[in-house]
Amino acid sequence: MSSTNKNKLPFAFGKKNYQLMLVGIGVIVLGLLIMNADDSQHGFGFLALKLAPVVIMTGFIIEFFAIFHKEK
Numbered sequence: 001m002s003s004t005n006k007n008k009l010p011f012a013f014g015k016k017n018y019q020l021m022l023v024g025i026g027v028i029v030l031g032l033l034i035m036n037a038d039d040s041q042h043g044f045g046f047l048a049l050k051l052a053p054v055v056i057m058t059g060f061i062i063e064f065f066a067i068f069h070k071e072k
Helices: 005-007 015-037 047-067
Strands: none
Touching: 015 047
16 A cells, blocks of 8 residues: 555544534433432432433434434
């Protein structure tokens, strides 16, 4: 392989894929922060049991979509 071909290897994903991955990671972190913010005893409140898992699963769905999204 010549040196010019080594420098121009394509990335595994496109720019939009990486942007969606960052958004997904942000949503997952937001869900973990929401879970941590619950003040109920032993984490049995609405935030920790209902809202945070939905937000975290949404983040994982975004990650799944980011991995399988194909650029045109």
